[in-house]
Amino acid sequence: MKIAIIGAGFAGLASAKVLSQFGHEVTVFEKTPDVGGVWSATRRYPGLRTQNNKGTYCYTDFPMPASYPEWPSGEQVQQYLEDYARHFDLNGSIRLNTEVLSAEPKGDEGWRLRLRDVNTGGTMEHEADSLVVANGIFSKPFIPPYEGREAFEAAGGRLCATSDFHDVEEARGKHVLVVGYGKSSCDVAAAVGEVAMSTKVIARELLWKMPRKILNVLNYKYLMLTRMGEGLFPYIEQRGFERFLHGPGKGVRDGMIKSLQSVATRQLKLDKLGLVPEGTFDRIARSTVSLATDTLYRQVEQGRSEVARDCEIVRLGQEGGRPVADLSDGRRVPADIVICGTGFQQVVPFFSDALQQRLTDDEGNFMLYRQIHPLEVPNLFFCGYNSSFYSPLSAEVAALWIAAYLMGDIRLPALEERRAHVRKRLRWMQERTEGKHARGTNIIPFSMHNIDEMLNEMGLNVSAATRFKQWLLPSNAKDYRSVTRGLLKRQRMRSKSAERPAPDLRGRPAA
Numbered sequence: 486m487k488i489a490i491i492g493a494g495f496a497g498l499a500s501a502k503v504l505s506q507f508g509h510e511v512t513v514f515e516k517t518p519d520v521g522g523v524w525s526a527t528r529r530y531p532g533l534r535t536q537n538n539k540g541t542y543c544y545t546d547f548p549m550p551a552s553y554p555e556w557p558s559g560e561q562v563q564q565y566l567e568d569y570a571r572h573f574d575l576n577g578s579i580r581l582n583t584e585v586l587s588a589e590p591k592g593d594e595g596w597r598l599r600l601r602d603v604n605t606g607g608t609m610e611h612e613a614d615s616l617v618v619a620n621g622i623f624s625k626p627f628i629p630p631y632e633g634r635e636a637f638e639a640a641g642g643r644l645c646a647t648s649d650f651h652d653v654e655e656a657r658g659k660h661v662l663v664v665g666y667g668k669s670s671c672d673v674a675a676a677v678g679e680v681a682m683s684t685k686v687i688a689r690e691l692l693w694k695m696p697r698k699i700l701n702v703l704n705y706k707y708l709m710l711t712r713m714g715e716g717l718f719p720y721i722e723q724r725g726f727e728r729f730l731h732g733p734g735k736g737v738r739d740g741m742i743k744s745l746q747s748v749a750t751r752q753l754k755l756d757k758l759g760l761v762p763e764g765t766f767d768r769i770a771r772s773t774v775s776l777a778t779d780t781l782y783r784q785v786e787q788g789r790s791e792v793a794r795d796c797e798i799v800r801l802g803q804e805g806g807r808p809v810a811d812l813s814d815g816r817r818v819p820a821d822i823v824i825c826g827t828g829f830q831q832v833v834p835f836f837s838d839a840l841q842q843r844l845t846d847d848e849g850n851f852m853l854y855r856q857i858h859p860l861e862v863p864n865l866f867f868c869g870y871n872s873s874f875y876s877p878l879s880a881e882v883a884a885l886w887i888a889a890y891l892m893g894d895i896r897l898p899a900l901e902e903r904r905a906h907v908r909k910r911l912r913w914m915q916e917r918t919e920g921k922h923a924r925g926t927n928i929i930p931f932s933m934h935n936i937d938e939m940l941n942e943m944g945l946n947v948s949a950a951t952r953f954k955q956w957l958l959p960s961n962a963k964d965y966r967s968v969t970r971g972l973l974k975r976q977r978m979r980s981k982s983a984e985r986p987a988p989d990l991r992g993r994p995a996a
């Protein structure tokens with residue numbers, strides 16, 4: 486098949502590699518000048534590194550170099566992805582600086598894409614049998630529509646997203662506000678805090694954060710990147726040991742969560758700094774489970790930065806020709822730069838409104854079976870819409886699921902059954918996360934459940950012994966090397982049996 490792929494981040498590259506391994510002719514369209522997506526030089530903020538340790542943030546058959554540290558830098562991850570594209574000979578299939586302006590179905594026959602060369606502005610067309618959307622759920626930043634932005638900018642103020650803030654020197658000697666309390670905001674605030682005249686984090690709600698090293702000793706991967714860590718949070722359906730943890734063993738489970746809460750509170754000195762979030766530590770899994778940016782808490786303790794809690798920017802503006810911001814706590818503060826880590830928009834602007842409506846429910850949530858396959862639009866797949874604790878692995882397994890589907894190897898439930906399944910999950914996600922599920926695309930913390938479900942449907946899950954080991958040890962990507970081999974073997978067997986002449990009516994092979 487001719488397959489077009491939109492995006493060359495982890496998900497797009499995994500799709501390109503897997504689908505070409507299975508004999509498809511792929512073309513990847515990427516609007517930036519480099520591969521990497523989140524890790525591209527065009528999007529990295531100063532100090533960005535992975536939350537995962539390197540063994541859980543890579544593809545199954547391409548480990549990160551031994552020379553990389555436990556938590557690689559943004560630059561190293563981008564280099565890793567370039568190396569991956571070169572190693573698997575993908576560069577000839579990737580068209581950089583090429584934006585997909587529109588993609589429309591040609592009846593049930595495939596897709597027609599309209600493309601724009603970002604350098605020349607020239608447009609062109611491309612046709613494909615199938616389309617994989619891998620445009621990233623954390624790719625297009627959201628910036629609140631602040632009143633007074635024009636006057637603020639006219640006075641020399643800069644309003645930008647964390648993903649558009651690349652050079653910390655820009656903040657030297659300036660007054661900086663960082664909006665939001667997610668990982669992006671806290672990281673950028675910590676970087677800026679080293680050089681700015683003043684740094685304020687404007688957090689409308691504090692969140693619980695996990696220290697990278699618990700008690701400054703134990704790598705958090707042994708707690709959160711294991712099946713046990715995932716099992717601490719109740720999944721939509723519970724089986725085996727999870728049933729125990731959320732039934733008779735609930736006391737043990739609650740005790741573990743409570744210990745984590747008191748360790749995080751003590752280690753980050755949250756009490757002393759007045760930064761204890763509302764509710765219990767359970768709420769860390771409400772949205773993305775982010776790691777704590779230790780430096781930020783140190784800077785707050787030293788009085789070099791401030792976290793304005795339960796606070797928002799009410800309006801931007803100017804006073805005496807200088808840019809300022811009015812805060813909901815009644816203060817007017819100087820604000821040369823306002824950097825928003827206020828999340829991302831999950832959008833597919835290259836689809837018509839009518840097509841977008843067919844892909845989403847009334848609330849705009851993506852209605853995707855297994856987070857991959859739309860219910861009603863044929864020849865279309867999404868990769869990376871199961872953002873998880875192990876996004877590269879989740880994306881690669883999704884790409885393998887697509888390959889298996891195209892081989893005719895996935896037996897889908899009937900349409901109405903799939904619709905009910907997706908609706909039930911979205912309802913559960915909505916309740917569980919208080920609406921913070923990125924329109925149904927962020928499955929954290931249930932990464933391994935999602936991987937199990939895809940692999941079980943393909944009949945290719947890893948051995949029970951490996952899964953058992955993952956209860957106590959981090960689920961490394963390399964544990965899943967065998968899946969591609971298994972599926973390729975199946976494809977070879979199928980093509981061999983297709984070549985074999987059909988048996989005669991008595992069941993004997995034909996002469």
Ligand SMILES: Cc1cc2nc3c(=O)[nH]c(=O)nc-3n(C[C@H](O)[C@H](O)[C@H](O)COP(=O)(O)OP(=O)(O)OC[C@H]3O[C@@H](n4cnc5c(N)ncnc54)[C@H](O)[C@@H]3O)c2cc1C
Nearest residue numbers: 492494495496516522523535536584585620621869874876
């Ligand atoms: C700052 C940051 C750090 C993160 N760190 C981690 C982490 O440590 N661990 C973890 O598990 N997850 C992490 N995540 C989640 C992260 O989203 C994934 O890990 C992963 O990198 C996403 O890959 P992706 O390919 O799905 O999307 P992206 O990396 O966003 O790639 C999408 C690509 O599509 C391109 N594109 C979009 N629209 C078009 C178009 N119309 N035409 C052409 N190209 C287009 C974009 O330019 C982009 O290159 C992080 C997210 C962010 C924002």
Ligand SMILES: NC(=O)c1ccc[n+]([C@@H]2O[C@H](COP(=O)([O-])OP(=O)(O)OC[C@H]3O[C@@H](n4cnc5c(N)ncnc54)[C@H](OP(=O)(O)O)[C@@H]3O)[C@@H](O)[C@H]2O)c1
Nearest residue numbers: 534535536629665666667668669670690773775826827828
């Ligand atoms: N590798 C890394 O170190 C790394 C770095 C960055 C990001 N990430 C990952 O990338 C994903 C996105 O993280 P993120 O930090 O960019 O975004 P995020 O987790 O979505 O956090 C957005 C923050 O902005 C706040 N916010 C949203 N809209 C707002 C508004 N209108 N006004 C004021 N505040 C607003 C949110 O507050 P509410 O909670 O009140 O909505 C939240 O604090 C996560 O999965 C994260 O783990 C990883």
